[in-house]
Amino acid sequence: MPKTAILDPVDHDSxxxxxxxxxxxxxxxxxxKSGQKLxxxxxxxxxxxVSRPKIRAAIQTLEDRGLLTVKHGEGTFVASLTGTALSPAMIDLFARRPQAFGDYLEFRREVEGFAAFTAAQRATTEDLAIxxxxxxxxxxxxxxxxxxHELKLDVQFHGAVVDATHNAMLVHTMASIYELLARGVFLGRNMEYLDTTRRAVLLEQHQAIGLAILDRDAQAAAAAAEEHINFVELSYREANSLERRTDMARKRRSLFTTQRPMKTRSRPPS
Incomplete structure (x- = not known):
C-alpha cells in the first residue's frame, strides 16, 4: 500500500x-500531534x-516558533503543545488525589458525548475505517x-473519535486528557479488577459508540458515550471500595492473630 503524503506539492512563489x-x-x-516525528x-x-534547503529553512522557522523540535541524529518532532497541565509534578498530584478522578470523568462525560455526536456527523470514510x-x-x-493492549486501544479509540470531529480545539485539548488515561494515572492499579464480564461490557460499549458513528446516528453515539463513562465511573468506585475493604480486613486479621493466645503443645507422658 503506497505511503500517504502528509504535504501537497508546492507551486507557490514563496x-x-x-x-x-x-x-x-x-x-x-x-x-x-505533540511528540510525533515528521x-x-x-x-x-x-x-x-521543494528543495531540501527550502524545507530546512521552513523547519527552522517552525522551530523558532516553538512548533517543532529538531533532535540531531533522531529527526524533527512536533513540540509539546499540550501545556503544563501534564507536567510530571501535576501527574503525580493527580495520582495522589483520587477525588480528582470525579472531575476528570465529569469533564469527559460531557465532551465524549459531544465528540461522538459530532463524529457521527462529520467523520470521513478514512475516519470510519480507523x-x-x-x-x-x-x-x-x-x-x-x-x-x-486493551488500555492502549482504549486511548486510541477515543482519540480516533475525537479526531473524526475535525474540531482542532477539541483534538488538542483531549490529547492532554487522554494522556492521563494512557499513563494509567487513574485506572492503572485497578485494571486487574476488570474481570471478564466487565471487559466484555467495555468492549460492547466501545462497539456501541463506534457502530453508532459508523451508522451516522449522532444521538445514539452521544448516548452510548455517556453510558460508557458512567460505567467507568461505577467500576472505578467499586474497585476502590473493594481495595479499601480488603485493606481493612487484612489489618483486622493481623490484629486478631496477634491477640490470640499461643497454643502450647502438651508433653507426652514419659
Whole structure:
C-alpha cells in the first residue's frame, strides 16, 4: 500500500512560506500531534517538490516558533503543545488525589458525548475505517485478556473519535486528557479488577459508540458515550471500595492473630 503524503506539492512563489503553512495546517488539525516525528527532509522535499534547503529553512522557522523540535541524529518532532497541565509534578498530584478522578470523568462525560455526536456527523470514510480497525483489534485484545493492549486501544479509540470531529480545539485539548488515561494515572492499579464480564461490557460499549458513528446516528453515539463513562465511573468506585475493604480486613486479621493466645503443645507422658 503506497505511503500517504502528509504535504501537497508546492507551486507557490514563496515556497518556504507555503511549506510552513502546510505544516502548521496539519499540526492544528491534529494530523501531526505533540511528540510525533515528521518525515525526513528528503521525504518532505519529494512530497512538496521543494528543495531540501527550502524545507530546512521552513523547519527552522517552525522551530523558532516553538512548533517543532529538531533532535540531531533522531529527526524533527512536533513540540509539546499540550501545556503544563501534564507536567510530571501535576501527574503525580493527580495520582495522589483520587477525588480528582470525579472531575476528570465529569469533564469527559460531557465532551465524549459531544465528540461522538459530532463524529457521527462529520467523520470521513478514512475516519470510519480507523474506528472500525480499532474496534476489531479491541475484540481480539479482549479475547486474549491483554490488559495493557486493551488500555492502549482504549486511548486510541477515543482519540480516533475525537479526531473524526475535525474540531482542532477539541483534538488538542483531549490529547492532554487522554494522556492521563494512557499513563494509567487513574485506572492503572485497578485494571486487574476488570474481570471478564466487565471487559466484555467495555468492549460492547466501545462497539456501541463506534457502530453508532459508523451508522451516522449522532444521538445514539452521544448516548452510548455517556453510558460508557458512567460505567467507568461505577467500576472505578467499586474497585476502590473493594481495595479499601480488603485493606481493612487484612489489618483486622493481623490484629486478631496477634491477640490470640499461643497454643502450647502438651508433653507426652514419659
Amino acid at each position: 515556497v518556504s512560506e507555503a511549506v510552513i503553512a502546510q505544516i502548521e495546517d496539519v499540526i492544528i488539525a491534529g494530523v501531526l 518525515p525526513s527532509e528528503r521525504e518532505l522535499a519529494q512530497q512538496t517538490g 474506528i472500525q480497525q480499532i474496534l476489531d483489534e479491541m475484540a481480539d485484545a479482549t479475547v486474549a485478556f491483554d490488559a495493557a
